[in-house]
Amino acid sequence: MTSSSRKQLIIYDLDGTLVDTAQDIAESTNHMLKTLTGRELPAEEIRRFVGQGLHDLVRRALNTADEALVDRGTRLFGEHYAQHLLDHSRLYPFARETLHYFKDRIQAVITNKPDPFVRPLLRGLGVERYFAHVIAPGGGYPKKPDPTALKALIACARLRPVDALLVGDSLIDVETGRNAKVLTVILTHGFQEPQALRAAAPDALAADLSEFLTMATQQGW
Numbered sequence: 001m002t003s004s005s006r007k008q009l010i011i012y013d014l015d016g017t018l019v020d021t022a023q024d025i026a027e028s029t030n031h032m033l034k035t036l037t038g039r040e041l042p043a044e045e046i047r048r049f050v051g052q053g054l055h056d057l058v059r060r061a062l063n064t065a066d067e068a069l070v071d072r073g074t075r076l077f078g079e080h081y082a083q084h085l086l087d088h089s090r091l092y093p094f095a096r097e098t099l100h101y102f103k104d105r106i107q108a109v110i111t112n113k114p115d116p117f118v119r120p121l122l123r124g125l126g127v128e129r130y131f132a133h134v135i136a137p138g139g140g141y142p143k144k145p146d147p148t149a150l151k152a153l154i155a156c157a158r159l160r161p162v163d164a165l166l167v168g169d170s171l172i173d174v175e176t177g178r179n180a181k182v183l184t185v186i187l188t189h190g191f192q193e194p195q196a197l198r199a200a201a202p203d204a205l206a207a208d209l210s211e212f213l214t215m216a217t218q219q220g221w
Helices: 022-037 043-047 054-062 067-085 095-101 117-122 148-156 171-180 194-199 210-219
Strands: 009-012 107-112 133-135 164-168 183-187 204-206
Touching: 009 148, 009 171, 022 043, 022 054, 022 067, 043 054, 067 117, 095 210, 107 148, 117 133, 148 164, 148 171, 164 171, 171 183, 171 194, 183 210, 204 210
Parallel strands: 009 107, 009 164, 107 133, 164 183, 183 204
Antiparallel strands: none
16 A cells, blocks of 8 residues: 555546446357357356457457457457447446545546447446546557556646556556556456456455445545
């Protein structure tokens, strides 16, 4: 833990942090796989592919270096997922309470999820209004762990890195926060193995958003 100052900018990852999207992603991935290969993968295996963007997820699911096949798979996934975005996806417990707690600060999402899916998901879950900024691939910034988007948000708000807090659930988020010199809290309820997250030594770990909210209150964030 490196800072106990009140934070003015709160940045969240999306999948595995605020929203449990695992089942809808798995079903769209398996739709794509079955169409192209006739096979499917267990949902638990697919969830480990989430975090570095759709192209990476499709490539890993197909286990191929054939870029034409990956491009076709990406299109198939996207067409299916756009129609099933909210079939099973739900806010994690205490997500709404967390957003309400920070409602008088600037709140933002930075995600590697493709841009066309992000606002419809937030809108469908009833939380889009909390976010002053939503940044996803296709919006002009490189994907995480590149810190450009995070640094741009800080500069836009005329703040310093010490004034910001990043909340995520992955090794990508650990690296992003480190690259931007921003305090980073990693939740272990998401899509990556807790052991790997602990080994990455983020600034702080929380089991879930309830524990994070308690931590934020105690630390004066």
